[in-house]
Amino acid sequence: MALRKISDLKPAFSGDNVTEWQSPSGTRYRYERDRCAVGQEMGPGTEAYDWHVLAQNDLTHAKRKVFELINEDEF
Template sequence: MSLRKISDLKPVFSGDNVIEWQSPGGTRYRYSRARGAVGPEMGPGTEAYDWHVLDKNDLTHAKRKVFELINLDEF
């Protein structure tokens, strides 16, 4: 099952500078405003991420990149 729309992404955690989403496959993806990057967690519970720097540091671009990464990595 792939994600069809960006609106299918629902945050599982939202803090001051961090937002996290979980893919249908269980991988967590984090957006760090301080880094201006998003990344999938490298292993369950590791708190280590494979960061991808965003062209523009905002939530819209972060959600687009996470959507793209989920569909590339899992489907």
């Protein structure tokens, strides 16, 4: 099941420099402000991420990237 709109994407965790989301299928996504990147978990519970560098380092761009990755992964 893919997400229909970005507003459907709610953080599972939010800290000072880290925000995490979980897709409907269970994959975790992590934005680290210090890295200027969004990580897509490589396997359930592995805590190993495939990192995607952002063009702009802010939460809005991170959320858009996570939304895009979830919808690519779900289809």
